[in-house]
Amino acid sequence: MASGHQLPRIRHEVGLALERFLDRQRAVLGDIGPELRPWLDAIGALLQGGKRLRAAFCYWGWRAADGPDGPQIYAAAAALELLHASALVHDDLIDESDTRRGRPSVHREFAARHAEQGWRGPAAAFGAGAAILIGDILLGWTDELLAASGLEPAALRRGQPALDAMRTELIGGQYLDLLGQAAGDGSVDEALRVITYKTASYTVARPLQLGAALAGRTDAPMAAACRGYGVPLGIAFQLRDDVLGAFGDPARTGKPSGDDLRDGKRTVLVALARERATPAQRRVLDARLGDPGLDETGVAEVRTVLTGTGALAACELMIESNLAESLRALEHAPLPGQANQALAELAVAATERSD
Amino acid sequence: MASGHQLPRIRHEVGLALERFLDRQRAVLGDIGPELRPWLDAIGALLQGGKRLRAAFCYWGWRAADGPDGPQIYAAAAALELLHASALVHDDLIDESDTRRGRPSVHREFAARHAEQGWRGPAAAFGAGAAILIGDILLGWTDELLAASGLEPAALRRGQPALDAMRTELIGGQYLDLLGQAAGDGSVDEALRVITYKTASYTVARPLQLGAALAGRTDAPMAAACRGYGVPLGIAFQLRDDVLGAFGDPARTGKPSGDDLRDGKRTVLVALARERATPAQRRVLDARLGDPGLDETGVAEVRTVLTGTGALAACELMIESNLAESLRALEHAPLPGQANQALAELAVAATERSD
Numbered sequence: 001m002a003s004g005h006q007l008p009r010i011r012h013e014v015g016l017a018l019e020r021f022l023d024r025q026r027a028v029l030g031d032i033g034p035e036l037r038p039w040l041d042a043i044g045a046l047l048q049g050g051k052r053l054r055a056a057f058c059y060w061g062w063r064a065a066d067g068p069d070g071p072q073i074y075a076a077a078a079a080l081e082l083l084h085a086s087a088l089v090h091d092d093l094i095d096e097s098d099t100r101r102g103r104p105s106v107h108r109e110f111a112a113r114h115a116e117q118g119w120r121g122p123a124a125a126f127g128a129g130a131a132i133l134i135g136d137i138l139l140g141w142t143d144e145l146l147a148a149s150g151l152e153p154a155a156l157r158r159g160q161p162a163l164d165a166m167r168t169e170l171i172g173g174q175y176l177d178l179l180g181q182a183a184g185d186g187s188v189d190e191a192l193r194v195i196t197y198k199t200a201s202y203t204v205a206r207p208l209q210l211g212a213a214l215a216g217r218t219d220a221p222m223a224a225a226c227r228g229y230g231v232p233l234g235i236a237f238q239l240r241d242d243v244l245g246a247f248g249d250p251a252r253t254g255k256p257s258g259d260d261l262r263d264g265k266r267t268v269l270v271a272l273a274r275e276r277a278t279p280a281q282r283r284v285l286d287a288r289l290g291d292p293g294l295d296e297t298g299v300a301e302v303r304t305v306l307t308g309t310g311a312l313a314a315c316e317l318m319i320e321s322n323l324a325e326s327l328r329a330l331e332h333a334p335l336p337g338q339a340n341q342a343l344a345e346l347a348v349a350a351t352e353r354s355d
Numbered sequence: 356m357a358s359g360h361q362l363p364r365i366r367h368e369v370g371l372a373l374e375r376f377l378d379r380q381r382a383v384l385g386d387i388g389p390e391l392r393p394w395l396d397a398i399g400a401l402l403q404g405g406k407r408l409r410a411a412f413c414y415w416g417w418r419a420a421d422g423p424d425g426p427q428i429y430a431a432a433a434a435l436e437l438l439h440a441s442a443l444v445h446d447d448l449i450d451e452s453d454t455r456r457g458r459p460s461v462h463r464e465f466a467a468r469h470a471e472q473g474w475r476g477p478a479a480a481f482g483a484g485a486a487i488l489i490g491d492i493l494l495g496w497t498d499e500l501l502a503a504s505g506l507e508p509a510a511l512r513r514g515q516p517a518l519d520a521m522r523t524e525l526i527g528g529q530y531l532d533l534l535g536q537a538a539g540d541g542s543v544d545e546a547l548r549v550i551t552y553k554t555a556s557y558t559v560a561r562p563l564q565l566g567a568a569l570a571g572r573t574d575a576p577m578a579a580a581c582r583g584y585g586v587p588l589g590i591a592f593q594l595r596d597d598v599l600g601a602f603g604d605p606a607r608t609g610k611p612s613g614d615d616l617r618d619g620k621r622t623v624l625v626a627l628a629r630e631r632a633t634p635a636q637r638r639v640l641d642a643r644l645g646d647p648g649l650d651e652t653g654v655a656e657v658r659t660v661l662t663g664t665g666a667l668a669a670c671e672l673m674i675e676s677n678l679a680e681s682l683r684a685l686e687h688a689p690l691p692g693q694a695n696q697a698l699a700e701l702a703v704a705a706t707e708r709s710d
């Protein structure tokens with residue numbers, strides 16, 4: 001039953017819902033002006049990729065609450081992909097990331113357009129402004145697509161608190177991340193707290209809860225089941241992402257090899273290495289992490305420290321134990337068998353070493 | 356009947372609705388972390404000021420559609436103040452404005468906090484990141500407060516298209532503004548097109564339409580009445596704002612005298628001056644506009660050109676004729692007498708020379 005999670009089908013349906021939504025927006029933006037055409041190209045490219053995990057968890061939350069299969073839930077789930085795209089655009093700008101899914105990040109793309117055209121003023125500021133606004137419109141479209149999903153107004157009202165919480169936790173978590181880079185102590189606890197809000201809750205627990213609430217289940221046992229399964233799984237998922245960001249294959253991550261190291265991302269993996277490092281190993285981390293010019297040799301040096309300190313192994317253990325905790329919670333969750341089975345498979349798929 | 360528009364009462368009720376909402380969010384953000392406390396201080400300060408025009412137009416749209424007075428409509432109208440605050444935070448960042456309503460703008464405030472604390476990395480980047488995220492949360496809260504207004508789900512569904520259009524036009528208009536600064540021809544037509552989307556539709560026509568739709572009037576004659584009155588009034592309002600930005604009293608505008616000139620804002624007023632300028636006058640505009648170090652003497656020089664070219668007089672004429680067009684449309688609008696009277700008063704209040 002390797003395909004009980006139906007991820008390929010969910011991805012397909014969610015992709016169609018996004019395409020239909022963007023087609024409508026093409027007309028709306030076109031009425032404002034042809035200058036907005038490049039927005040849809042950039043947004044379309046951004047929405048092409050992605051694992052659609054948030055959408056899949058929303059779908060299975062709905063099914064777990066006995067919601068019927070149909071276009072409404074795919075459109076609602078697709079709205080979460082707009083929220084995610086918004087967060088990526090703003091996050092890449094804040095982190096000064098150059099690439100996203102194998103393409104230039106949105107602020108870089110619009111800065112390049114400015115430079116090519118020889119426009120007035122600094123190209124970087126133009127790119128930043130465009131990325132702020134494109135992230136804004138994606139954030140606004142989240143609500144627009146959800147409202148236009150075809151779900152009944154009463155269903156939408158039931159789902160609203162989960163969406164509200166998801167958005168606030170995501171944005172608040174992004175600030176904790178920013179603040180940690182400026183003023184944090186680099187500890188494992190701190191890194192874990194950031195990912196609890198910025199990723200864990202927002203990737204799994206809240207989308208599940210949203211799906212369930214839309215289908216009518218806003219009760220405490222269901223919310224507890226979503227959290228019990230979703231929070232540890234979300235942590236495991238982010239830890240896997242951290243490992244891939246340091247060791248992953250560029251063909252899979254869509255980012256240059258070791259890009260998280262070059263960006264100086266304050267991941268749990270790096271925090272684990274810092275806690276365990278000898279003075280010599282710490283010097284490597286201090287000198288190399290966050291160096292935008294870090295080359296393959298430098299990346300290899302950092303990897304040696306991440307492995308040599310035992311941080312990588314410790315991180316893999318944390319992934320394993322969080323995944324196990326998530327699956328244990330699922331065993332006790334009051335969910336129908338099909339949903340339970342799908343969620344167990346999704347948990348494994350979201351945290352495995354390679355696609 | 357100078358107080359038929361009830362603006363003081365609307366401001367008071369909307370202010371209370373915002374306070375209640377922020378109190379709830381204080382608890383939500385506190386659960387994420389005490390580090391988020393400064394957000395609410397910054398947001399609270401931002402929401403203190405403002406004319407509440409968008410809220411007032413939403414309220415009168417509701418009343419024009421025979422909606423009953425009550426806390427629901429004040430909460431719904433207050434949601435528009437959150438949207439506006441979001442736009443201000445992101446706009447100030449994009450325009451690199453130092454102040455807003457007599458205080459440091461949000462990105463400057465957080466940059467100053469970073470510098471004071473001696474945190475790592477560049478203070479300006481931290482301030483920019485914080486402002487992006489605070490603008491994001493305000494944008495998300497727009498939907499949250501509207502949904503929590505106590506209005507029926509069916510009413511919210513009726514209002515959704517007006518909110519969707521408002522948001523897209525606002526953000527799209529902000530991009531036209533950014534693009535105009537980089538690549539525009541500085542013409543009056545171009546400046547008018549920017550304010551049509553960025554301000555006019557978003558300040559008057561769409562809030563009115565939203566209020567009317569929430570109360571049940573989504574019909575074409577009502578939408579046409581909102582546009583007929585709202586679009587020219589919104590243009591007149593923005594033109595008044597442009598004049599105040601160049602000639603206004605800092606005590607009223609909350610910005611240093613002549614700040615729009617220092618920022619090089621591409622207003623209709625400036626475009627009118629450019630079209631009429633002699634080569635000598637044009638040289639003054641080219642040398643002075645957008646000079647961040649522009650002093651009182653420089654501001655006075657530019658003002659002399661704005662007056663001497665006849666641009667100021669032409670702008671005042673445009674305000675007058677747009678206001679007249681708006682009031683004419685109102686005369687033919689199918690609205691109850693009280694709403695009609697209130698909207699006529701609001702139109703005058705929104706465009707008059709001083710408070």
